[in-house]
Amino acid sequence: MAADSTLLLSLVEEFVSGLQDSKAKDTATCVKDGQFTVLQLVEALGLSLTSVQPHTRARGVQLLSDVLHDCYGGLTEREVEVLIAFYEDRLKDHYVITPPVLQGLRALTKCTVLPPGSAVSMLRSLFQDVHVQSLMLTERACVYNMLINLMATREAELKGVGADFVFGFVQSMDGERDPRNLLLAFQIARTIVLRGYDLGKFTEELFEVTSCYFPIDFSPPPNDPHGITREELIQMLRDVLTGTPRFAEFLLPLIIEKLDSDVQSAKLDSLQTLVAGVSQYEHKDVAEFLEGLWASLRREVFQTSSEKIESAGLAALTALTSCLSRSVLSSDSEDSLSTFLELVLKDCKHHLCEPDLKLVWPSAKLLQAACSASNRASHVITDAVMPSLIEQYNSRAQCSHRRTLLEVVQRFVQSVRTCENEESVFSAFRPSLCSMVFSALTETNASLQVTATSVLTSLAQHTGLLLDSDVELAVDHLTRLLLTEEDHRVSLAVVECVGALAGLHPAAFITKLIPRLKAEMFSEPMDENDNGAAPEKHSHHAVRQRCLSALAAVSTQPSVVQESTPVLLEVLSSAHAGSVVFSVEEVVSACRSLQRIAEQVEDSEETGRCFHDVIIPRLLSLALQAALQGEGSPGRRSPLLEEAVLSAMVPVISTSCSRLQPTLAGQTASRAVSLFLDGDVSFLPDNSFPSNIQLLKKQPGDSWSRSQMVCLLLGCVCSLPRGVEVPRLDLLMTELEEMSCTCSCPLSYTSAAKCFAGLLNKRPQGDALDGLIQRTMKRVCSELDSASSSVRTQAFTLTLWVAKALLLRYHPLFTTLTDKLFSLLDDADLGPAAADGFSLLMSDSADILNRGCHADVRIMYRQRFFCENSAKLVRGFNAAPQEKKPNYLKALSNIVNKLPKQVQVSELPALLSLLLEALSCPDQGVQLSTLSCLQPVLVDPPPALIQQLEALVSRLLALTSSPAMSVRTASLRCIHAVSCFPEHEVLPFRARVLRALARPLDDRKRLVRREAVRARAEWFLLGSPGGS
């Protein structure tokens, strides 16, 4: 015990007289360990605490406070009581003692055993004896933290004090300047406001002391260690100011005043604060300020200086209106909503009727903002505005005016949301709105028609607004436009509108639109011998195209799909049979429409059956019929033999297999496998096929029509979700490999190679996979290595696709294949193809090996490939003979082109000399791809590039006289980009560039001239007064 007390005394001595701050920690540890109690510490401190030197007393208190800071948890209630009494007394002492006293009190406020009444007495003496704002920053923070701690645990006690507490707080924060402390002070004020402390007669004082910071204008110093942002302060202060309706009478005039400010951020903040405020207020809080607020809001929207402020102003108007709509009215109060809306209407409505329609947009936006606030407001506004808008529309003759009015109407219709099971606001105007839309649809002005379609779409969104008869009439109008209107914009808008309407009213489209479109498509164009046939045929072709895209657009509901897909299938079968003449392009469009339907339709049992049981078998059957017919008769060729048509069928099948009903997709895949392996045609409709059709075996006479069907197999088996198994996979892959290495038809061997790669990519990791890859590689390498082999191209194609399949999934065997591809760059025949192949490796292919097909694609495979291989490529380039160098450059630009820009910029310095070399390479393809990969880099040039500016500019200027137009345009674009380099770097080139660009101004191609003009204009402005 004696030892302990000596230890304690020495610790105290060292801290107080020796000024060793670390001893406080040691003391605290001892107290925590129970070596001595706080009481013993106070006893030991006795001398220091009663010293006549204020600094000694301060040190003594400091030690006690530091210890309490660490040990407040272990105190008893009695101890706390004594300590508080001690500290409260110390507050009256010399000012140097105040800081440690405050720290001690703060520690005590964290005690859970605070005796009742002590919180209040602590605060009383604090507010009485300390002038907070004359304290230092950290002590002020200490006071705020005390308040925060007490408010968190002793709310009831503090509320018992009444308004004095608020007054004390107001006094202590009055004049606070430091943002860190302000955050704390705002936090306290927010709690006072939100937790319902009694503000008494100090409401205005509390508002004043916080609102004087509004709007917050604070920009943190650079490298601010405290990380306080302007947004934090704004949000905190906004919470305080808008926290209670009692502030409304002070806040609203303040907002009106601040909206007069010229500072944009102040306006924005005021408007956002207004929105936050009125969401809490009732009508009586805002009633007397409505006129002032409206005047300010109107001014902000009418004389808007920025879009942000305009939209904030509109949001504020909406919030204000919905505040007024929400209020419960007593019998004697006036209806402030209708008063306010009268005000709005009085100022805005007449602008909608002015002859020149100049202020129509701001007025309409204001009205729409008010309109969207509540059901009642929308009734009032639409009742007042719609009749005059409709009348205006009917009386105006100018198309541009009518279009403006129609657009205004559209925004009104869109701004009002109809609630469930409630009559739409527009019901009363339905007939006149419909007749307005239909009359606009019959106009000849294209933009009027486009606007009318969007009004129609918006009207249809109001459930229950349009009657069936209206929808039918609309369908008639839309059908007529679809069939007759040549304007591209109109037909796009009509197709879009048809799509939106069909989702809501499928019945009218099934009974009217689809039969009409079908009839139109199957009608024969005018007699072909007729002299005027060419334009007629052209327009008939255009009509068919529009019909096909409309059929796809309407098919979002399963019931519509059931009706529309048979029409599309019939187009294909008639085209095959030749009963109705369809061009290849039209057949392709029909396939595209099917594909679009498969992409957009909801994945349900019904649609799944439709695609897997009807459409896919039908497509396979038609293709097979065409293939067999093509072998037999040399006469008319079915369009279904064309590569374009087959390639368009593939995505129909693969989209259905990837996203519709996995079980059915699995069934489709196994049917397709048995069709291709065994010639099992039992599931195909129109089954009159000969037995024993072998689709994957080499055909006698090398006929390609049957073998190219393998691309449809690709659609069936390569895009299945990962969990769906393909039956007899090994046999299938062997056959595909055989076919891809032996077949001579490009479509067939490429499709087989792709199909093989697609299956390989999804096979699970393991020895089986490795064995398969090695076997395949051995085969292709032996073909590639024998220069006389007739199937080198085939082997190369397979190598490339296998390489891609493995690259995507990071398979370790990939590197062997890459090395093979790099070595092929030196090959006399396959070199250019190998260089192009890198583009295929690096880009996403549309039909296979992408994420949509559920392929195994790792992230950032391109970067990885680039990082692993760029050095190899540079080495190969340096070692290659001169005539092979272009292949390397081409491969390089193909790879770099596809990399994300961030990677390009960071990797560029190493490759820059190679890329500049590529610019002077005579191959136009290399020039073009290098230019297109340089251009994005030039926007934000790395330093390495600026060092090479001379070489860059002279090469670019040389390319402006290239024989290829695309190279000329691309190089001019790059020269344009160079003008944005740091001015002092490019200014020396100005005269030279301007002289050189005079020539392309007289280029024979307009597109080149356009780029030259743009580039030259920028270079003229460079370094010139008033230039950028």
Add this chain to the structure above:
Amino acid sequence: MSGGTTLENANPVVFQRSGDRLLTSNEEDEDVHDPIDEREIFDLIRSISDPEHPLSLEELNVVEQVRVKVSDAESIVGIEFTPTIPHCSMATLIGLSIKVKLLRSLPDRFKIDVHITPGTHASEEAVNKQLADKERVAAALENSSLLEVVNQCLTPTRSI
């Protein structure tokens, strides 16, 4: 220029901008020669900014495609522009901007004539004479404050 803080025509009528020229297959064909035509010249000058407003000359209807005459074979370009109000003191400046834009954007071989649409400006003749005088145009561009204003008019605005 005339230095007032108030705008001469504070509330001009704004016209619609025409869309971009539609790309034809001929323009993409390497072998076809595209002559410089009215639309191309109009595209050069329509985006010039008005010195007073953040609007283009096209939006203010100061320039119109029908008032552009061009012959590629004879290397002649003629532009008529219409000031928004007959006393517009900016007329010379607008004319100068059009002229400078064309000088920078057309091949040397062209003879460029820029003048006011007859009967639309109070001091039409004086302005036309100034614009036709090569020496005076060159001298005007030596004046750096004038060049600054012209350059500002010619600085491409970010399309909205």
